[in-house]
Amino acid sequence: MSSAPAAGKPAARGPSSWAPLSARVFRSLWLAQLGSNVGTWMQTVGAQWMLVHQPNAAVLTSAVQAASLLPVLFLSLPAGVLSDVLDRRTLLITLSAVMAALSGVLTVLTAAGLTTPAVLITLTFAMGCGSALMGPGWQAIQPELVPRAQIPAAAALGSLNVNIARAVGPAAAGVIVALTGPAVVFGINSVSFLGVVAALALWRRTRTTAGTPERLRPALESGLRYVRHAPGVRRVMLRSALFVLPASALWGLLPVVSSSRLGLSAGGYGLLLAALGVGAIVGAVTIKRVRTALGTNVLLALSTCAFAAGTAAAAVLREPWAVAALLVLTGVGWLYALSTLNTTLQLALPSWVRARALAVYLMVFMGGQGIGTLVWGVIANEAGVPPTLLAAAALLLLGCASLLWWPVHKVTGTLDRTIVAPWPEPALTLxxxxxxxxxxxxxxxxxxxxxxxxxxxxxxxxxxxxxxxxxxxxxxxxxxxxxxxxxxxxxxxxxxxxxxxxxxxxxxxxxxxxxxxxxxxxxxxxxxxxxxxxxxxxxxxxxxxxxxxxx
Structure with missing residues (x-):
């Protein structure tokens, strides 16, 4: 935070929300990621819509999302270690190429009529493993691309990227699936990964790691030790879990709400997801002013309440337009919460352990979303979709109330995390x-x-x-x-x-x-x-x- 300006001088303005896009490498990677995210959302709609009319649809559609997210739980930490120890650029290029190949296999099998629910969930799980391995490295390179003062703007643009894709991808996928079937959207997703490979290949990364690379096991232990003894980081992890576990109910059950409660087609489901994406875009554009005015904890409280409102609306409303309108507000809340947690954590971490600590965060957030989605799907299969969504909305409100006891620490993200060398090499006889x-x-x-x-x-x-x-x-x-x-x-x-x-x-x-x-x-x-x-x-x-x- 900057100090008050001297008398008679205008207050200095922080970096523009769009400033990171002026950096060529950040811009090219951001655009490549946008294409990939659009492809991913198109594939998500295609995969879920293949299962929405199957018996036990609530479990199956939740299982697809869980399969894409659960690998984070057991791969995120090793991925964080690899991203801190190996060259992140090379690692990301390799994994993006593997993801393109896996999505290509799914395209071919679907076009041939060989994609059963088991095959679909298995390949989704394999691609989830690739995403889990890429996640910490992708998060960790962001501070290499922009100055520290632009990290909040870069994080907001990252969230904006995902949510522009959420607004465009599902709507486009709904139309394509209705006209041609899911194989085409799977093929588009495969091609989108090649754009990421090209953008990463053109980036000439400056190596910043000094000394001998750490061995994998000590690196893993040191990363976990850091998180364990960083109170501000631990609190961000707690807030992430309290938000995402109940919030995952809406993501997992929205296909069923769209089909069975609202009577919508694949295109209608895509438009509901697009409403969430539009709200998130509004959130990305406004978050800088709102965060400055309200502060981190008030913003998290409002975000949680907004998401609870959208979850309850999906449970009780029957009019698609009314649900879509509230989902716009829900998308704003999702963006505010996700961007606030991510930015706070990015600013709180030193470079030497950034990927490992972000891996733990991804385990909590994405792994929690995967577990929550699967659990809520099982509950909905037994208790019904509306009661399940109302229970999730109540838990979101309880999580909001817990900010009174477990707020994000005020100093988190404000301390000096620049690496210095205050200790000279020890001079020893032996x-x-x-x-x-x-x-x-x-x-x-x-x-x-x-x-x-x-x-x-x-x-x-x-x-x-x-x-x-x-x-x-x-x-x-x-x-x-x-x-x-x-x-x-x-x-x-x-x-x-x-x-x-x-x-x-x-x-x-x-x-x-x-x-x-x-x-x-x-x-x-x-x-x-x-x-x-x-x-x-x-x-x-x-x-x-x-x-x-x-x-």
Whole structure:
């Protein structure tokens, strides 16, 4: 947030909502993604409409959406690790080509009349696996394409992209399916992935990863450790789950509402989805002003209430035009909620762990949508569609009320997450032979006057979270009985390589502030020691340089 302008000077305006599109690479990838999203929504309509007249339609149509989303639960984390460790551009090109091939197979089988419900759900699941593997990498490249100040606008444009596709794709698919059948829309989706391949191939990405790439298992563990010790990130995950689990009922059951309750054709169902998309476009255009005026938590509350209203409308109204009108409001709420959660998280994450943390977010949001869709479909099959949708609307309102107790933290997304290097390389007499040697025990000794002890302990409590977030598996603070003015901070890092990564690229500006705050409360320079198990193999070392070393 910028400070108030000086007297007599006009307030500085933030970046335009459309500013990211001025960047050539962002623009080309955005347009390619728009084509792919249109194709994906066309395929979704075609797939669901193939099943809407089958016995147990509520379960089957929900199963199609669940099949596309559930792979996020078990693939998102490995995908996040791969996106942080490997070249994201190459990974995305490969996966996009695989997705094009899978959609091509579905096209051929459908044209030949061989696509049974089981085949359709199986291939949808396979493509869901591809989407799950692509998701963290696609999210993580966004801050590489635009300046930090434009990240909120880029996130809003990303949501706008999806929802323009939602407005155009289903309506077009409804017409095409009615005229020719679903095979054509499946073929269009296959071709759309080739546009993504071309746009990514033309992007000459600047490699920003320093040092030796992390191994997969330690990278996974460090990513989960970061999320576990980042309170603001955890709260965003909680808000995502409380919203998407009940919201998924409308997405999963809308095909059945359209066919059995409203008596609409494939084209009518496409228009209902288009109404959601139009609302989301309105939301994307207005979100910057609304978020500035209302703030994050009020905006999330209004978004949740709007989605609850649309869910209830689908349960009780019989007039298609009335349902469509309320679905426009519902689309606004969906965009506001999704963009707010995504933007807050993007701004809260440092680059070194961004894809891994976003993978956890995608597990919660998309995985929650997949589980919720399947569960609501089963419930609707037993209890009926209207009672199920009304129950989901009630849960949305309860989730809205929970903002009183579990709001998004005000500082989330505002802290300095720029990577800095406040710690020089440790100068040691002996060094471990391998990066995997460990664990490493780091001991930092402080001299703290009695009158500063309360402030010092408060500062160290905040620093303990930072140490764990950046690599420490254990942390403790101790006071010397022989010399009460001496305080010893001890933290354990799983390996020597992990500790060097703390030096090389994990400390953000905010982490450095926490270290400096603790040091300012101590007299003199803290004394640091690095301790390893006695069986550690030794490599070449250098004599210790004069002066203490932090970390």
């Amino acid at each position: 060094t471990p032979a391998e990066a995997a040697e460990g664990p490493v025990l780091v001991e930092v000794s402080y001299r703290v006057p009695d009158d500063r002890v309360p402030a010092f302990r408060t500062a160290m409590s905040a620093l303990s979270v930072s140490r764990r977030r950046t690599g420490a598996s254990r942390w403790g603070l101790f006071r010397a009985l022989e010399d009460p003015g001496t305080w010893i901070e001890v933290f354990e890092v799983p390996s020597w390589g992990e500790h060097l990564r703390q030096h090389e690229g994990r400390i953000t500006g905010y982490d450095a502030e926490l270290v400096e705050r603790a040091r300012e409360l101590a007299d003199g320079t803290p004394v640091v020691r690095h301790l390893l198990p006695p069986g550690t193999r030794e490599g070449p070392g250098a004599p210790e340089e004069p002066g203490a070393r932090e970390g």
